[in-house]
Each structure stands twice: as C-alpha cells, then as structure tokens.
Amino acid sequence: MPHPESDLLPISALQHLLFCERQCALIHVERVWAENRFTAEGQVLHRKAHDGKPETRDGERIARGLPLRSLVLGVSGVADIVLYRPPTGARVSRGSLASRLRRASQDELAEWVVTPVEYKRGKPKKNDSDRVQLCAQAICLEEMHGVTISEGALYYGRLRKRYPVPFDTDLRSSTLSAADRLRDLLYRGVTPPAVREKKCETCSLLPLCLPESMRRRSARAFIDRQLERAAEAES
Incomplete structure (x- = not known):
C-alpha cells in the first residue's frame, strides 16, 4: 500500500541504519548531529556534485541534485547525479x-x-x-519515470573512481527490508544501546554517543604527551 507524502522517510537514513542502528536513532529520533573532518569532506563532495547546471556530455544528459521520492518504498531524498542516455541508435544532437x-x-x-x-x-x-x-534512489526513479534501472554507480572521492552497482534481486530485497526496519525503528522511537566498534572511530557522533570513551582516550593521550615531553627533556 502506498505511503502518504507526509510519511516519507529520508533515503539517507537507510545508509545510517545499515552503518549503525544507534547512529540512525541518534540522528533521526533524538535529532542529534555533529560534524567532523569526514562529514565536512563529504559535504564538500556532495556540493560539488549538486552545483552547476544540467549539461550534456558524451551523449548523456546529466541532471544534478534531482529530487526523488517513492510512495511504495516510503522514502524521499535527492540524487547527486542522474545520467539519461537516449535509446541506442537514436539521432539526437547535443543541443x-x-x-x-x-x-x-x-x-x-x-x-x-x-x-x-x-x-x-x-x-x-x-x-x-x-x-x-543507491538502490533506493533507483527505485524512486523507476516509480517516477516508469523505467527499469539495472545499474547505478558509486563514486568514491578518496579513490577518484566510479564503481558500478547492479540492482539485482538480492540488493532490491535488502533495500525493501532496510526501509521496513527503518520505519519500525523510528516508529518505536527507542535508541539502541551503545556498542564500541572499530567503525566508531570515524563517526562524528562518537563524543555524544560514547562520551566516557572519549574522556578515557583523551586522558591516555595527555599522559602519553607528558611522557614524551619528559623523555625529550632528559635526552
């Protein structure tokens, strides 16, 4: 059954959910947010993708910052870039x-x-x-345009490389399941307990999610600096 417009969830929350359910709840239930170097770099990359006018290049029309929604999946958001290529053999000039x-x-x-x-x-x-x-974006585009999309791409700025992502049955099933899990998490409104993992080191919410851990790390760093200074003074 289609979801009403007022009930649509952000596509970005699916990424948060699968990265860490606690992070997702902190952002979308408790409305907590913090920036760090990684999030700032990501924002700059997204702005570069969104900025500028649509253009035609290499036989493709490039749309930037395209609004998306799917009433079936119950999500909405913005695509960084969407490429439109006409049917093979179609005679279409650049203009x-x-x-x-x-x-x-x-x-x-x-x-x-x-x-x-x-x-x-x-x-x-x-x-x-x-x-x-990305698959959620494709499902939105399929619903909006009445098309079938077999593949998308993820561009990673650190590697400056684009990776193809086939939208196969397994990924589509995972996307539908994630949307259901997200809706359940936000409906219950309960933030999962904190569990320290390696991936936490890059999370901008770490000082808010695990403040005790940050204090311990800061104390250790302070002691290490003092020992290093003492050793330098003795040498």
Missing part, C-alpha cells in the same frame, strides 16, 4: 537532447538508460549501506 528529454512521454522514457550516481568521500564499504542507499 536537442535536453529538450527531447523534457518532452519525452513515460513510454518514450522507458527506452532510455537511466543511471543514478551517488558520491561518497571514502572508499567502498564491506557492508551494503552505500549500495542500499
């Missing part, structure tokens, strides 16, 4: 590609190749958080 895309009916658009591209600052993750976020 007419934009106007043809604007005038295309849903039946005509169904013949186009539509590819969402999400920008990330780091490198590919072992979990599915980035891929599920």
